[in-house]
Structures are given as structure tokens and as C-alpha cells.
Amino acid sequence: MLSVAVRRLAGLLATLVVASLVVFTVMDVLPGDPAQVMLGTEAREDTLAALRTRLGLDRPAPERYVTWVAGLATGNLGVSYTYDEPVAGLIAERLVVTLPLAVFAILLSTAIALPVGVFAAVRRGTPVDTVVMGLGQLGVAVPNFWFAMLLVLLFAVQLRWASAGGFPGWSAGLLPAVGALLLPAIALALPQAAILARITRSSTLDVLGEDYVRTAWAKGLSRRAVLGRHVFRNALIGPVTIMGLQFAFLLSGTIIIENVFFLPGLGRLVFQAVAQRDLIVVKDVVVILVAAVVIVNFLVDLAYAAIDPRLRVRDVPR
Amino acid sequence: MSRTLAAALTAALLWFAPAGAEAAKDTLSMGMGLEPPHLDPTAGAAAAIDEVVYANVFEGLTRIGPDGTVLPGLAASWTISPDGLTYTFALRKGAKFHDGTDFEATDVVFSYERATAPDSVNAKKGIFEPIAKVEAKDAGTVVVTLKRPTGGFLFDMGRGDAVIVAPESAATNKSNPVGTGPFVFDSWAKGDKAVIRRNDAYWGTPAKLKRVTFKFISDPAAAAAALLVGDIDMFPNFPAPELIPQFAADPRFAVHIGTTEGETILAINNAQKPLDDIRVRRAICHAIDRQAIIDGAMYGFGTPIGSHFAPHHPAYVDLTGVCAYDPAKSKALLAEAGVKNLKLRLTLPPPAYARRGGEIVAAQLRAVGIDTDIIPVEWAQWLKQVFKEYDYDLTIVSHTEPLDIEIYARDSYYFNYKSQPYRDVISALTAESDPVRRTELMQKAQRILADDAVNAFLFELAQQGVWPAKLRGVWENRPVQANDVTGAYWVD
Numbered sequence: 001m002l003s004v005a006v007r008r009l010a011g012l013l014a015t016l017v018v019a020s021l022v023v024f025t026v027m028d029v030l031p032g033d034p035a036q037v038m039l040g041t042e043a044r045e046d047t048l049a050a051l052r053t054r055l056g057l058d059r060p061a062p063e064r065y066v067t068w069v070a071g072l073a074t075g076n077l078g079v080s081y082t083y084d085e086p087v088a089g090l091i092a093e094r095l096v097v098t099l100p101l102a103v104f105a106i107l108l109s110t111a112i113a114l115p116v117g118v119f120a121a122v123r124r125g126t127p128v129d130t131v132v133m134g135l136g137q138l139g140v141a142v143p144n145f146w147f148a149m150l151l152v153l154l155f156a157v158q159l160r161w162a163s164a165g166g167f168p169g170w171s172a173g174l175l176p177a178v179g180a181l182l183l184p185a186i187a188l189a190l191p192q193a194a195i196l197a198r199i200t201r202s203s204t205l206d207v208l209g210e211d212y213v214r215t216a217w218a219k220g221l222s223r224r225a226v227l228g229r230h231v232f233r234n235a236l237i238g239p240v241t242i243m244g245l246q247f248a249f250l251l252s253g254t255i256i257i258e259n260v261f262f263l264p265g266l267g268r269l270v271f272q273a274v275a276q277r278d279l280i281v282v283k284d285v286v287v288i289l290v291a292a293v294v295i296v297n298f299l300v301d302l303a304y305a306a307i308d309p310r311l312r313v314r315d316v317p318r
Numbered sequence: 319m320s321r322t323l324a325a326a327l328t329a330a331l332l333w334f335a336p337a338g339a340e341a342a343k344d345t346l347s348m349g350m351g352l353e354p355p356h357l358d359p360t361a362g363a364a365a366a367i368d369e370v371v372y373a374n375v376f377e378g379l380t381r382i383g384p385d386g387t388v389l390p391g392l393a394a395s396w397t398i399s400p401d402g403l404t405y406t407f408a409l410r411k412g413a414k415f416h417d418g419t420d421f422e423a424t425d426v427v428f429s430y431e432r433a434t435a436p437d438s439v440n441a442k443k444g445i446f447e448p449i450a451k452v453e454a455k456d457a458g459t460v461v462v463t464l465k466r467p468t469g470g471f472l473f474d475m476g477r478g479d480a481v482i483v484a485p486e487s488a489a490t491n492k493s494n495p496v497g498t499g500p501f502v503f504d505s506w507a508k509g510d511k512a513v514i515r516r517n518d519a520y521w522g523t524p525a526k527l528k529r530v531t532f533k534f535i536s537d538p539a540a541a542a543a544a545l546l547v548g549d550i551d552m553f554p555n556f557p558a559p560e561l562i563p564q565f566a567a568d569p570r571f572a573v574h575i576g577t578t579e580g581e582t583i584l585a586i587n588n589a590q591k592p593l594d595d596i597r598v599r600r601a602i603c604h605a606i607d608r609q610a611i612i613d614g615a616m617y618g619f620g621t622p623i624g625s626h627f628a629p630h631h632p633a634y635v636d637l638t639g640v641c642a643y644d645p646a647k648s649k650a651l652l653a654e655a656g657v658k659n660l661k662l663r664l665t666l667p668p669p670a671y672a673r674r675g676g677e678i679v680a681a682q683l684r685a686v687g688i689d690t691d692i693i694p695v696e697w698a699q700w701l702k703q704v705f706k707e708y709d710y711d712l713t714i715v716s717h718t719e720p721l722d723i724e725i726y727a728r729d730s731y732y733f734n735y736k737s738q739p740y741r742d743v744i745s746a747l748t749a750e751s752d753p754v755r756r757t758e759l760m761q762k763a764q765r766i767l768a769d770d771a772v773n774a775f776l777f778e779l780a781q782q783g784v785w786p787a788k789l790r791g792v793w794e795n796r797p798v799q800a801n802d803v804t805g806a807y808w809v810d
Contacts, residue, residue: 030698031698031699031702031703032696032697032698032699032701032702033698033701033702033706034698036698036701036702036705036706037697037698037701038355038362038363038364039362039363039439039441040362040363040364040441041363041701041705042363042441042442042444042719043363043441043442043443044443044444046436046443047438047439047440047441047443050436050437050438050439051439054437054439082355082356083355083356083492083493083508084356084492084493085493090508093508093509094509149539152539152540152543153543156543156547157543157546157547160547163544163547163549164540164543164544164546164547164549165535165540165543165544165549166510166511166533166544166549167510169507259536259537259540260537260539260540261540262510262533262534262535262536262537262540262544263509263510264507264508264509264510265509268509269508269509272353272509275696275697275698276355276698277698278355
């Protein structure tokens with residue numbers, strides 16, 4: 001088990017190194033001078049040069065890369081070009097919005113998709129199944145920003161049940177803060193839930209056809225016992241894989257959703273940073289997101305072991 | 319089970335409902351499309367910085383009023399020597415910075431020296447270039463000596479780049495702006511909002527509002543929703559002109575269409591063959607139907623212009639007839655210039671006036687036989703490719719700096735327009751202080767630009783402001799990039 005973990009860790013680090021190289025190169029070749037963007041068209045050449053020196057942009061690329069990576073390793077993420085503040089602080093400020101939002105969305109998506117998928121599988125062929133799958137198809141097709149705008153129009157503008165967006169801050173209280181994240185989380189969760197429900201349904205159908213399930217029915221176990229004890233855990237492997245992959249989509253989805261609901265989150269930060277050529281912020285956030293996705297998939301692997309005891313015996317005897 | 323779920327969901331939604339917009343009688347929340355990168359107007363070019371702090375938190379020696387005139391600011395009065403070289407400013411008494419330190423002449427000297435220092439990051443260092451010397455004669459008097467007479471000096475010292483800062487606080491102005499204005503900086507939640515509150519120790523007429531919140535909402539649909547729900551009170555420049563009729567019909571709001579200093583032009587690279595031929599440029603100009611662009615891209619908001627000057631300015635001359643819409647004449651000019659199968663690139667930055675307007679311009683050019691390729695680019699790319707490297711044929715951009723007609727006289731500017739007669743007029747204008755003479759020179763400059771068909775001048779950007787019917791004292795026009803709320807108040 002330990003060697004597995006060590007191997008995994010090495011893989012994670014390798015992925016991060018490659019990702020850092022890729023993002024650094026891409027940001028470097030991206031046209032546009034951060035100093036010019038910050039100071040605008042009226043700035044004189046000497047002012048621009050002064051700013052470039054201050055930002056360290058006139059150093060050679062390999063030197064900048066090494067400085068940056070060394071900083072990452074020690075936790076010093078650098079200073080933002082536009083805000084002139086430590087990037088670590090900026091990211092921390094935004095994470096307290098985006099992380100709860102992402103977790104909220106995952107919980108909602110899972111809470112909706114798994115029961116619905118199992119339900120549709122059990123009721124396969126009936127009108128209920130068709131309706132559920134139809135809605136699922138709709139959910140897959142609908143773009144989440146359009147869906148978000150519909151939610152705002154209905155719940156905020158028409159019904160006045162929620163505000164149009166914005167985040168009051170956790171200091172305003174747990175309920176108002178979570179309330180501000182509810183509509184955005186729904187907008188993120190429902191399209192993902194649609195996909196997840198379909199996967200769950202097909203995975204459940206596979207399991208329902210297995211011999212041991214037929215045996216369980218034959219033994220006269222209640223529906224709850226069959227579904228809960230025998231079917232559910234076995235049907236989870238497919239959906240759990242998808243959930244790991246969906247996490248990456250969720251993170252990118254927050255960029256759009258945070259824009260529609262004007263939430264001060266990580267997605268909005270990186271979106272603005274790209275336009276403003278705040279390369280340090282973009283590089284740091286991308287590396288952090290890559291790390292998050294890799295870690296989540298690592299956790300998904302661990303989850304497999306938890307769900308399916310057969311997977312705990314990792315190494316085949318030589 | 320499903321019924322209890324529905325009930326639970328409804329209860330949850332109701333539970334999380336907001337408290338509802340207060341009947342804000344002395345607070346104001348204003349929506350802004352772009353967030354400022356920081357809050358020091360002397361260290362950045364983003365208009366959003368001035369839109370939060372100009373006149374509210376920071377003040378200069380002079381101040382620009384709602385109709386573009388120069389008003390006294392931290393300088394209560396001034397005298398100019400007969401040769402136009404020496405300005406003696408009498409400073410306000412009793413003015414203090416928000417951190418309690420006194421405002422004195424030495425602060426003016428510090429601010430101007432800081433702006434002109436070799437390591438200065440002032441985005442408009444050029445306005446300080448005519449200054450030869452700044453001296454604090456005593457605590458309440460500053461003497462500025464110029465290298466040569468400069469007619470626009472007092473206006474320039476009223477710009478956001480020339481506000482007065484204190485040596486004790488200048489280094490941290492980006493995140494904690496300390497000025498002398500009627501509002502004190504309160505807080506800035508990045509990505510969300512910036513808040514300023516009334517300065518009760520202000521030297522002049524106190525502001526009527528107790529607190530102003532600037533909320534950053536970039537998405538136009540979200541902006542509309544926020545206004546309708548009451549999350550924000552007003553949007554001084556509403557980003558979605560197609561939704562304006564909805565607000566005009568709503569009795570809670572009033573729509574104010576004002577003017578800005580944004581000349582939207584189809585810039586032509588005068589150095590690129592065959593665009594260096596005036597007949598080709600005139601042909602391009604005659605192919606453009608300005609009103610069609612205003613109606614199609616700006617939903618009818620905008621004023622056609624014939625030169626690089628704002629229609630609301632007293633010195634404006636209507637030159638839209640010089641290059642009126644005439645496709646037949648356009649084709650004739652192209653034939654006369656011997657140009658066949660002309661293919662041009664039209665580089666478009668992100669704003670709607672460029673992307674939407676660009677489609678219409680391309681169609682109008684194609685109608686006279688000019689094959690136009692649309693190339694959408696981001697601002698950073700536009701700055702590099704078009705502005706710095708002059709690697710373009712045509713582009714659409716809006717110049718929003720006030721009184722920027724002098725850009726056509728610069729040694730190197732992306733239009734690549736070089737005209738000695740024009741430069742002579744601008745040199746004379748720069749030195750001229752007499753208002754009548756200045757007007758004459760400005761009119762002459764406009765005529766030269768129109769006659770030389772340097773660019774195809776499209777329209778002046780309008781400002782579509784939406785604010786509550788009960789709010790007064792907010793600027794309708796935008797002579798400088800600012801949201802001056804010092805005189806705003808609510809009526810019952």
C-alpha cells in the first residue's frame with residue numbers, strides 16, 4: 001500500500017512539473033505586454049521600461065521560470081502585477097468563495113443524480129424512466145451559463161426569492177452566505193447531475209443483471225435490502241470515476257458561473273487576470289487547479305478501494 | 319417523499335431570501351462594468367480607477383466639472399504671469415489628508431516630483447513635461463514655472479493622473495488610497511465591491527451621501543438583473559443598450575442618455591499601401607453610413623462625428639458632410655486611384671462598438687468592392703499589434719481621453735499620419751491660452767483632419783445611465799472618466 005502511495009505521489013509531482021512548464025511557456029508566448037496593459041496607450045517608453053523592471057519582466061525566461069517554481073515550492077506565489085499584492089493572499093480570499101461553491105455543487109449534483117439514476121434503472125422501460133432520461137438529455141444539452149441566467153430571471157427578478165448575485169461574505173453570517181451560493185450551485189450542479197444520472201442508470205442496470213442480484217431477489221430480500229446492500233455499492237464504480245472527471249469541469253464551470261452571478265471567486269480572478277495579462281496570477285492559479293484535479297483523482301482512486309474490496313489487493317504476486 | 323422534498327426546497331429558498339433593498343436615503347450602490355486593478359490614479363491607466371476615486375477620494379489643484387470646465391480644486395485661486403510661464407496657486411486652508419496629516423504646498427511638490435521621477439509609473443507623465451520647476455513658496459502657496467506657455471496646463475492638472483498625494487501614504491495608495499476628498503476610502507473586497515464613506519472633516523462642502531458602494535458586475539445580463547432586483551441602485555454606464563427600453567418603461571428608473579469624450583473611429587493605417595493615397599481613404603470614408611452603425615451596433619445611442627472632436631464641446635464643428643455616405647462616389651474614387659480587388663484586414667478589439675460595428679463596416683466596405691477580413695483580438699494583443707507595431711490596415715477603437723486631438727500631431731502614433739500643417743496648428747494650440755484663439759485653432763485642426771480623411775470618423779459614444787428617479791446630482795455626461803458623486807443626493 002505504501003509503495004502505491006509513493007508511486008502515486010511521484011506521478012502527481014511529475015504532472016505538476018509538466019503543467020508548470022506548459023503554462024509558463026504558453027504565458028510567455030502569449031502576445032501582449034503586461035506593462036502596456038497596465039499603463040495604457042498614453043504611457044511613455046521610459047515609464048513602461050521602469051514598470052517592466054519592477055515586475056521582473058526583463059529577466060531571461062529560464063531565470064523567471066526557476067524563480068517562479070522555487071517560489072511555488074516554498075509557498076511564495078509572487079506578487080500580482082495588477083494588484084501589487086501577494087498572490088497567495090488573493091487566491092486565499094477567492095478560495096473561500098469558490099471552494100464552498102464547488103463542494104456545494106458536487107453535493108447537490110450527487111444527491112440528485114445517484115438516487116435519480118438508480119430510480120430510473122429500477123423503473124426501466126416505464127414512462128417515469130423515459131421522462132427522467134428526457135430531462136437528463138436536456139440537462140446535458142443546456143449550457144450552464146444560459147441555465148444560470150434563467151435561474152436568475154425566475155428566482156431573483158420575478159419571484160424575488162434570491163438576489164441577482166454577489167456574495168455578502170462569510171462574516172455576514174452562515175445563512176446569508178450559503179444562500180448567496182445556492183443559485184450558483186444549482187446552476188453548476190444540474191447539468192452535471194444530468195450526466196451523472198445517466199451514468200448511474202446504466203451502471204445500475206448492469207449490476208441489476210448480475211447473478212448475485214437475482215439470487216438476492218430470489219432469497220426474498222426486501223427492495224431496500226437488495227438495492228441498498230447489494231446493488232448500490234457495486235453500481236458506484238462508474239459514477240465515482242465520472243465524478244472525479246467532472247470535478248475538473250466543475251472548476252472551469254465556476255469561471256462562467258462566477259461571472260453571471262458576479263461572485264468574487266477564483267474563476268473570476270483568473271478570467272480577469274488573463275485579460276489584464278496578470279501572468280503571475282494566471283500561472284499560479286492554473287498550477288493550483290491542476291494540483292486540485294490530480295489530488296481529486298487520487299482521492300477517487302482511494303475511493304475505489306473503499307467501495308470495492310477487490311481493488312484493495314493492488315499488487316499481483318510476482 | 320417527493321412532496322416533503324418539494325416543501326423542504328421551498329422552505330430553504332424562502333429561508334435564504336435576502337432582506338430586501340433598504341429605502342437607502344443616504345447610501346448609494348453603483349454598478350461598474352470593470353473592476354479597477356488598484357486605487358492609485360497616478361500609477362495606472364485604467365479608467366475604472368478614476369471612476370472610483372477621482373474627485374471622491376483624491377483631488378488635484380484643479381478639478382474638471384460636469385460640463386468639462388476647469389474648476390478650482392485644492393487650489394482656491396491662481397494667477398498666471400503675462401508670459402504664461404509662471405502659475406502661482408493659492409492653496410486651500412485647513413485641508414487635511416484622510417490620515418490626519420495637513421495638506422501643504424510641500425505635498426504638491428512631492429506629488430509632481432513623484433510623477434516625473436525616472437522610476438515613476440505615472441501613465442500620463444507627458445502632462446508634467448512642460449513643468450520646469452515646482453516650488454513651495456510657503457505652506458499655502460505653490461509656484462509652478464513652465465518651460466513654455468501651455469494652454470491646456472490647468473485642464474491637465476485636473477486629470478486623475480495629477481491628483482495630490484501625501485508622502486506619508488503614497489506608497490500604499492494602490493490598496494489604501496489616502497486623499498483629501500469628501501469621501502474616505504472604507505474597504506475594497508476584490509472581485510466584489512469597493513466602499514467609500516463620507517469625510518466629515520472635509521475642507522469644503524460636505525457630501526450628502528453617507529456611503530457609496532461600487533459593485534463590479536461585468537456581465538450585462540447580471541447587471542440588468544441586479545438593477546431590477548435592487549442589489550444596486552444605479553448603473554452610470556449601463557453595458558447592455560438593448561435593455562434600455564425596459565428600464566425607460568419602468569417607473570422606478572430614469573434613463574439618462576449623456577455624452578462622453580469617446581470618439582469612435584475606423585482608424586486607417588496611413589502608411590500602408592494603398593491606404594497612403596488620400597483617394598482610397600476618402601473612398602473608405604464615403605462607403606460608411608454612420609447612422610446604420612449607430613442603429614445596428616449601438617441600438618441608436620451615439621452621435622455621428624466628422625472629425626476627432628466631441629459634439630458637446632463649444633469648439634465643435636459639424637464636419638459630417640465632408641465625407642458623407644455616398645457609395646457611388648466611393649467606387650468612383652477607387653477606380654480613379656486605380657485600385658482593384660482591394661483586400662483589407664479589420665482588427666477588432668473586444669468592446670461591442672468594435673465587434674458589432676465592425677461587422678457593419680465590413681459589409682459596407684464589401685458593398686463598394688473592398689474585401690474586408692475581420693480579425694478579433696484581445697486588448698493586450700491590440701496594444702501590441704496595432705498600437706505598438708502598426709501591424710494593421712483598419713481597426714475600430716474609441717478614444718476616450720478628453721481633448722485628445724493632439725494625438726494626430728505626435729511623432730509616432732499608430733495612424734502613421736504625418737502632416738506639418740497639422741503639427742503647426744497643434745503647436746500653436748498647445749501654447750495658446752486665450753479661449754477665443756484656442757477655439758479657432760481647435761476648429762482649424764478638426765477641418766484639417768476631416769479634409770485629409772486621416773481616419774473614418776464614426777460616432778461619439780453615448781453614456782446610457784440608468785438610475786432611480788429619486789436620485790439627483792449624478793453626472794449625466796462624462797467629460798472625464800469619473801463617477802463624481804460628491805454632489806449626489808436622494809429626494810423623497
